[in-house]
Amino acid sequence: MRLWAKLALVLAPLVAGPVLALGWLSYQALGEDLEEAVARSLDSTLEAATAGLGTLVESARTNSALFAAAGPVERYARSTDEQERTALLQAPLLRLFYQYRDAYPEYQELRFLRPDGTREIRVAAPGLPDRQPSGAADPGFAAVSADPEPVSLSLHPGANPDDDTALLVYRRVTLPDNFLTRRDDSLRVRGYLALRVSFEPLWARLRNLPSGFPGVLILATPEGEVLFDSSGAWTGRRLPPALCAQPARPGPAEDPEAELQTWTPGPWLFKVRRSEPGFLALAALPAQTLAGPLNRLGLTTLALTGLAVALLCAVLIAWLWRLVLRPLAILRDAAERIGTGALRTAIPIAPTDEIGALAAAVRAMGEHLADHQEEIERLAFHDPLTGLPNRRLIRELLAARITTAAGDGRGLAVLFIDLDNFKQINDALGHGLGDTLLQSLARRLTGVAAPPAAEIHIGRFGGDEFLLVADHLSALEQAADLAQGILAATAEPFDLGGAQYVVTASIGITLYPQDADDADDLIRCADLAMYGAKARGRNALQFFSADLDSRVAARLQMENQLRLALPHGELSLHYQPIVELASGRLVSFEALLRWHSETLGWVGPAQFIPLAEETGLIGEIGRWVLAEVCRQVAAWRHAGYATVPVAVNVSAVQLQHECLVEPVRALLAEHRLSAADLQIEITESVLMERTLHQTGRLQALRALGLAIHIDDFGTGYSSLAYLQRLSVDCIKIDQGFVARLCRRDGDATLVTAMISLAHALHLRVIAEGIETQDQLEALRALGCDLGQGYLFARPAAAAEAARLLAGATPQVLMAAG
Incomplete structure (x- = not known):
């Protein structure tokens, strides 16, 4: 049986009664606060929507006045010479319109209309359909020309999916006959500046306003056609006629109350407002919205739950010890043992519930950690490319062999192996085939026959360098024979990318205890001897000697001085x-x-x-x-x-x-x-x-x-x-x-x-x-x-x-x- 089922059997009879009583007490208080909280939320949402609409409309009015007063617009409107308008004034006006389009992306279309409503110039967003045929008057021009106001606003309903609803702004351009005449003298209508303003930026802001509003905000035409729906459920649909006929306030409500109406199959609370230019704004919340009362209900529930917990403590302690606390103590002890390094440890808990599953997971974790630790140790001491001991491990092996050799009086040799022309092959063929060559060479080196009674250890020292440690050597010639075998194995052709390539090696040999008596000095001497082998022409072996040390020192001094030569x-x-x-x-x-x-x-x-x-x-x-x-x-x-x-x-x-x-x-x-x-x-x-x-x-x-x-x-x-x-x-x-x-x-x-x-x-x-x-x-x-x-x-x-x-x-x- 699962742990949650065991606890439920104990807690259900004792908790059910208090929780039911708590729910009854809370229900009465919740109903009293419902309408007040919902009305405030609805009013704040409607205020945000109508304020956004008002800002958009006022901005369109202001900008249309600024656009109409621009120099290129006035010069174009005042000119009566068609050739002058086309040849000289139309290009600056088009450039100005395009600049306005770039500065105000929400202005989808800018047009200049003649006094009779026919279009002369149009700049529009890509893909926007042209609603005014060439040579025809604007469809809404009759109402615009009859409007005594200098600016007219109207809604343009979208005719198809590519033509969304927009705000149409018509600004009458009235100018005197010439620049020297006062503005209030001889004014004549020179044309109309028409703007088409997209509501999409407003919709984007309303999708996030007001913050945390859990209901639905809808903006529709007076006829009920939905233009914006924060929930997406009413997009492209019409509101019921009963909703459109609801009385609405033109501005913010003074009272916080809202009537409970039935809109959808469930009860909803809603309020309606109207906003220029003819929008119907509706905000609605489910009647179940009880954010404030639910918080108080939670506090009451917490108090009653505390009383219930006090009554149940005596019973639960015994059960928790048996079902939870004792298994957790076992898991704690197992975790401590894993922490001390005993990764593969036994945990005597049967996997019959969640704690048993946790115990199984801890056991599996210990096994995985043990496997990863072994892999980490392998990577820390072995070269991942060749699988040979790396620089650190081969040095430790050398140090251990020196200790053994010092105890039994036997000698050992260190061979430093470096490929002569590996860089050229690596540059010419790529690092992939270069790695293949190193892997093949590692297999050859491990297969080189050791002298009788001798034991050899091979490691990759770095790059194309290998270090070989041979102990229990009875004669100097054995080290030379071993090196010759390595040279012969290295010189055999390598099959790389379907072609045969030959590489050679230079080997430096140093002996213990003749040349040095610790690992670092032996490696240094073998490295010097290897450079001596390269100096002899490469593909050769060289034993370490004192004069070789002095030659290398001289070469090192020349190298240091050469680095200073230019400065x-x-x-x-x-x-x-x-x-x-x-x-x-x-x-x-x-x-x-x-x-x-x-x-x-x-x-x-x-x-x-x-x-x-x-x-x-x-x-x-x-x-x-x-x-x-x-x-x-x-x-x-x-x-x-x-x-x-x-x-x-x-x-x-x-x-x-x-x-x-x-x-x-x-x-x-x-x-x-x-x-x-x-x-x-x-x-x-x-x-x-x-x-x-x-x-x-x-x-x-x-x-x-x-x-x-x-x-x-x-x-x-x-x-x-x-x-x-x-x-x-x-x-x-x-x-x-x-x-x-x-x-x-x-x-x-x-x-x-x-x-x-x-x-x-x-x-x-x-x-x-x-x-x-x-x-x-x-x-x-x-x-x-x-x-x-x-x-x-x-x-x-x-x-x-x-x-x-x-x-x-x-x-x-x-x-x-």
Whole structure:
């Protein structure tokens, strides 16, 4: 049996008698206050409705007078020249009418009528039907013209669903013959301004007024056609004739009484008022509306209920203890046990009533909490993508294994695994396939065979980094064999999106207790060793050593200093001339980046450029180089020098991460340079970058008008299709080929082939690193177009480069250097 049924069996006999007596006493008092409360509510509702109607009508009168007095209306009305009215005055009047329509959305229609009632101008809301045919007088114009008042009001009943009831306002426009005549002299009727005013804004306000009114408010025509009904029951219908014939007050009632009438099948109390222009307002309330008396009845009921409760307390206490209090005490104890962590606890309450159902819900809640706690612990200590232990758990496992190894004197190894080319695959294929690769790699790593008697634990350390802990190792070679197995497993192709992709890994190995004796230091050493493996060319393993620590420290110091190089003004540009080999004429410069650190001194580009690419600083540095070159070319030109193009080396890393078209366009515009003043040099390896061709960034630079040069040509694996597709302007033969040009026939053959290939593709050729006269003569003989090197001039600061622009020969600059 349900709890409510048990309590009802006890309370019903004792409560029924007092409640019946209370109802009889209250009934008499309720009847006395009924009509007074209802009459006040009806009067306040009617007052709100009639006041709203009066405001709308008065506003329409006032606005029609303001509209009629507007300048465009008077000028149009006064003009008797039809051509002038149509050509000059009609457009301003239409514009004014549209402005009024925008300012007063409730004015659905504005018309200007001739004195005979025919329409000249009409501006109406979209979709509003035109009730006045062209050339015909307004249907209500006869009554309007006969009205002695300057403004006439009437109701327009809707003829169809698209034409709702509205207030029609006609304002007579009377003006003197000219502007100089006094207003009271020579007044003639010039036309009529007609407004159609929608009642919809008023209906919207009346739907919420007066606040809390529980009855029905109806506005109807004198004939009983319902225009507004707050309840919706009478919309589109007619009131009974008996209601329309009821006497009504034109304004607020002085007395608060209302007569009880029979309107619908039940008794209703109602009052009626009439309001301009011919509205019948009716407010009605059900006779059962007893808000005030019911409140007093509630207080009386409460008092009698209190007496009944006092009589029943002794009986109820015993029953409540057995039926409610004791089960609740059991539930409280169970909740306390759940709060202390005993989530799976027993609750000895049979599910026979609501409290039993509550006990079952508490048991289920404990089970769910236990399941969620287990899931939270799993997520807190395991990587959600691979299911492997996460950084926190693998570190704790390492710390526990160190404690065990210290006790039994056995060694252990920590392997820090980092994928070499994961970022490129992730960028090219998307994060979805990148996650698939990591999941596949995790399965491979867990399947790598452990050395005999050894136990391994693998965790995902973050991103594409994994940490492997191997204990009970008997020899150093076992750690190396384990690492080799991981390299082999990683290098096997991965099936991603229907294609085969190969990734490699770099592994750093550190040993306990030789390298460190706690978890954090072992992980740090393994991380350093991993960077050492990457420095060896990647796809390799590296054991930790003390000198490796010092090299990494030196690299870290260089990285920190490089981050300060731009803010401290330590970077500068030197310019090396590029000359035409046949004539020796200066044709361009190559801008070369130099770094003089206050701490490290001069640092070569071969050292800090790769570091800038790895750390992401290359983007900021590259943008500074482009800006500085543009600034310098503009400065030379401002100084009166005949400038030549300057070639700027752009890193492949920078091209992959940002589009340079808009920055370059902005720099050229800022310094008033043309695209011919700037050249872009990219390495040959850039041609093989798939993402650059997909994004079209090189093509966009070429489309801007910049010349594209391929640097270090011949050192990589170029594609002739890419050379043609990118519309490359020039290739630069790597200085290694030029250095061996006069010593090895094979290199001379290669240089000859590169020059012939370039000329066949209509490309110019620049030879880098020309240092001897023999090299120069050989290149001239092979038809090489341009050259640069120490034979002509060393890279020099902007001031010395300006001497060449002033007319000095490259050989003079070389001699000066």
